[in-house]
Amino acid sequence: MNRNLGYILAFAFALVAPFVGYPVFLAKLLCFALFASSFNLLIGFTGLLSFGHAAFFGGAGYVAGNALKAWGWPVELGMLAGLAAGAAIGLVMGALAIRRQGIYFSMITLALAQMVFFGALRAHEFTGGEDGLQGIPRGKFLGLVDLTNDTALYYFVLGIAVLAFMLIVRTVHSPFGQVLKAIKENEPRAISLGYDVDKYKLLAFVLSAGLSGLAGATNVLVQGFETLTDVHWTMSGLVILMTLVGGMGTLAGPMLGAIIIIALENKLGDAGIFLTNATGIEWFNTIGEAVNMVIGLIFIICVLLFRRGIIGEIVAKFGNKKPA
Amino acid sequence: MEIFGVPLPAMMSQLLLGLVNGSFYAMLSLGLAVIFGLLNVINFSHGALYMMGAFVAWMGMTYLGLNYWTMLVLAPIIVGAFGILIEKTMLRHLYKLDHLYGLLLTFGITLLVEGVFRSFYGVSGQPFQVPDALAGATDLGFMVMPNYRAWVVVASLLVCLATWYVIEKTKLGAYLRAGTENPKLVEAFGINVPLMVTLTYGFGVALAGFAGVLAAPIIQVQPLMGQNLIIVVFAVVVIGGMGSIMGSILTGLGLGVIEGLTKVFYPEFSSTVVFLVMVIVLLLRPAGLFGKEK
Numbered sequence: 001m002n003r004n005l006g007y008i009l010a011f012a013f014a015l016v017a018p019f020v021g022y023p024v025f026l027a028k029l030l031c032f033a034l035f036a037s038s039f040n041l042l043i044g045f046t047g048l049l050s051f052g053h054a055a056f057f058g059g060a061g062y063v064a065g066n067a068l069k070a071w072g073w074p075v076e077l078g079m080l081a082g083l084a085a086g087a088a089i090g091l092v093m094g095a096l097a098i099r100r101q102g103i104y105f106s107m108i109t110l111a112l113a114q115m116v117f118f119g120a121l122r123a124h125e126f127t128g129g130e131d132g133l134q135g136i137p138r139g140k141f142l143g144l145v146d147l148t149n150d151t152a153l154y155y156f157v158l159g160i161a162v163l164a165f166m167l168i169v170r171t172v173h174s175p176f177g178q179v180l181k182a183i184k185e186n187e188p189r190a191i192s193l194g195y196d197v198d199k200y201k202l203l204a205f206v207l208s209a210g211l212s213g214l215a216g217a218t219n220v221l222v223q224g225f226e227t228l229t230d231v232h233w234t235m236s237g238l239v240i241l242m243t244l245v246g247g248m249g250t251l252a253g254p255m256l257g258a259i260i261i262i263a264l265e266n267k268l269g270d271a272g273i274f275l276t277n278a279t280g281i282e283w284f285n286t287i288g289e290a291v292n293m294v295i296g297l298i299f300i301i302c303v304l305l306f307r308r309g310i311i312g313e314i315v316a317k318f319g320n321k322k323p324a
Numbered sequence: 325m326e327i328f329g330v331p332l333p334a335m336m337s338q339l340l341l342g343l344v345n346g347s348f349y350a351m352l353s354l355g356l357a358v359i360f361g362l363l364n365v366i367n368f369s370h371g372a373l374y375m376m377g378a379f380v381a382w383m384g385m386t387y388l389g390l391n392y393w394t395m396l397v398l399a400p401i402i403v404g405a406f407g408i409l410i411e412k413t414m415l416r417h418l419y420k421l422d423h424l425y426g427l428l429l430t431f432g433i434t435l436l437v438e439g440v441f442r443s444f445y446g447v448s449g450q451p452f453q454v455p456d457a458l459a460g461a462t463d464l465g466f467m468v469m470p471n472y473r474a475w476v477v478v479a480s481l482l483v484c485l486a487t488w489y490v491i492e493k494t495k496l497g498a499y500l501r502a503g504t505e506n507p508k509l510v511e512a513f514g515i516n517v518p519l520m521v522t523l524t525y526g527f528g529v530a531l532a533g534f535a536g537v538l539a540a541p542i543i544q545v546q547p548l549m550g551q552n553l554i555i556v557v558f559a560v561v562v563i564g565g566m567g568s569i570m571g572s573i574l575t576g577l578g579l580g581v582i583e584g585l586t587k588v589f590y591p592e593f594s595s596t597v598v599f600l601v602m603v604i605v606l607l608l609r610p611a612g613l614f615g616k617e618k
Contacts, residue, residue, distance in 0.1 A: 049424045049427070049428075096603060096606050096607070099606050099607075099610040100562070100606070100610060100611075102423055102424075103360075103366045103423045103424070103427060104562055106366075106424065106427060107366065107558040107559070107561060107562050108562055108602070108606065110555055110558055111555055111556075111558055111559040111562065111599050111602055112599065112603075114552075114555045114599065115596050115599040115600075118595050118596050119596075122592065233555065234435075237431060237435070240428065240431075244428065291439075292435045292438065292439045292442075293435065293436055293438075293439025293440055293442070293443060294439075295432075295435055296431075296432045296433065296434065296435025296436030296437075296438075296439055297432070297436055298432075299428060299429070299431060299432025299435065299436075300414065300429060300432040300433060300436065302432075303418070303425050303428050303429040303432060304414060304417060304418075304429070307421075307425065
């Protein structure tokens with residue numbers, strides 16, 4: 001009951017948010033909340049640490065960008081193309097990566113994602129190389145609602161994010177999700193119980209990749225451009241951090257983490273200027289450019305002191321005995 | 325003389341370049357394997373510490389006027405000491421947890437270290453002179469060989485082989501190997517395992533620093549120089565598996581050569597060929613060339 005109330009409150013807040021904040025920024029938050037939730041499906045509920053999620057996010061972003069701009073597809077199809085692209089890249093990468101376990105899995109996903117990055121760097125016709133894709137049109141939802149209106153765009157993205165999130169919740173609580181949890185807790189045991197573990201892992205990987213692709217596609221729609229930043233491995237690191245900060249293996253954690261990290265990224269420059277003015281040390285001005293430095297620091301703090309993440313800590317302190 | 329339509333000197337110089345890169349892969353993957361063996365941590369910060377080695381050498385030469393040879397010894401020691409600090413203050417607390425936390429922590433350290441250097445030095449390369457004794461080139465008849473590159477290959481091979489010898493043939497190495505198999509039992513025999521773990525991490529990291537100093541005169545010294553390298557080295561580690569010291573060395577060198585040859589024949593694939601090899605190895609021999617599935 002408690003949780004449903006939380007969802008309703010969060011949803012109600014999301015509904016009124018564009019009247020308070022800047023809709024485009026809020027829509028961007030939603031995209032990353034979706035991205036982190038999809039990533040969490042893998043790390044939090046299957047126990048697989050992928051270091052290559054940028055490939056799905058960015059790869060799908062390029063496909064959706066081209067679908068909307070070069071091929072002139074309607075916006076719904078563009079988003080679906082992103083979903084399909086993410087799932088397709090995920091199928092190939094997943095099939096290779098699940099051949100090894102544990103830490104090797106992470107290294108393989110990282111290496112394969114780097115291949116996608118180099119591919120994007122070279123495929124100039126498709127990705128625009130260093131320049132990226134610019135001026136991607138937003139179009140009209142079902143040919144009726146003009147998405148160039150920021151508020152309409154926000155609600156469009158909110159709809160997608162809510163649907164995707166419902167799918168994630170449904171997956172986690174389904175029998176399939178229970179098998180994933182069993183694999184996470186004790187893989188040899190799941191094998192001995194007769195589950196085809198590789199098949200389950202691959203399906204979870206493809207699902208996570210597809211939803212990450214959807215997140216990448218909506219992100220392109222919101223921003224109106226797509227660059228190499230989205231396929232770079234720092235993006236994979238960023239989504240890990242979002243999930244870690246919010247709480248791996250909790251449903252709400254990654255969304256909260258995404259909101260915190262993206263907001264931080266945006267406000268860091270201001271904070272640097274503030275610190276410079278307050279302390280008189282010029283060096284603080286560079287913080288805005290060296291976002292990675294701060295991100296790295298948060299990473300270290302989280303891993304050392306704060307492994308359960310915000311929601312995880314709350315659940316551990318106040319929650320009932322059955323964690324989310 | 326030509327081989328498959330490629331002039332021999334061009335071919336040889338790419339091969340040498342491949343060997344140079346291969347030496348770096350070998351030294352870095354060797355360090356990763358040694359660390360992983362004892363600590364069960366994949367040290368993501370290896371690339372950043374390689375960069376740090378190069379930078380420390382550059383700083384010593386620029387600010388303190390020390391020469392290359394002093395820094396070749398000093399920089400790895402400083403990087404190693406920094407590694408020991410990381411191990412003592414942070415990594416130590418994660419051994420009982422899932423491996424992935426070690427990876428995440430060292431990933432954070434990577435971003436932090438690279439970010440700090442970047443905030444002071446920007447992203448442009450710092451000039452680094454080849455030491456006088458190794459400047460110039462030797463004409464071997466079939467190719468002109470830059471002396472410094474030959475030195476890099478020789479020096480790395482020596483260091484790699486020395487490491488192999490110590491680990492496989494000496495008493496100290498025996499402790500280390502025993503610690504890799506069963507740390508609790510080794511500790512019961514009165515060996516100070518925590519100290520051994522600390523020193524192993526320091527050593528593995530010092531290898532990365534040493535590679536960084538060697539690389540400094542040929543690769544631009546800049547804060548992000550380790551970023552792409554570490555991912556390639558990860559692929560090398562996946563290809564070779566981390567079970568064998570010699571395996572790491574050979575895989576590193578071999579992939580460097582393959583990369584060099586690719587530059588001659590299909591330049592557009594040179595940045596991805598190592599990853600392609602990784603894919604093939606995963607399909608044919610999932611445990612890696614020298615690997616035991618752990």
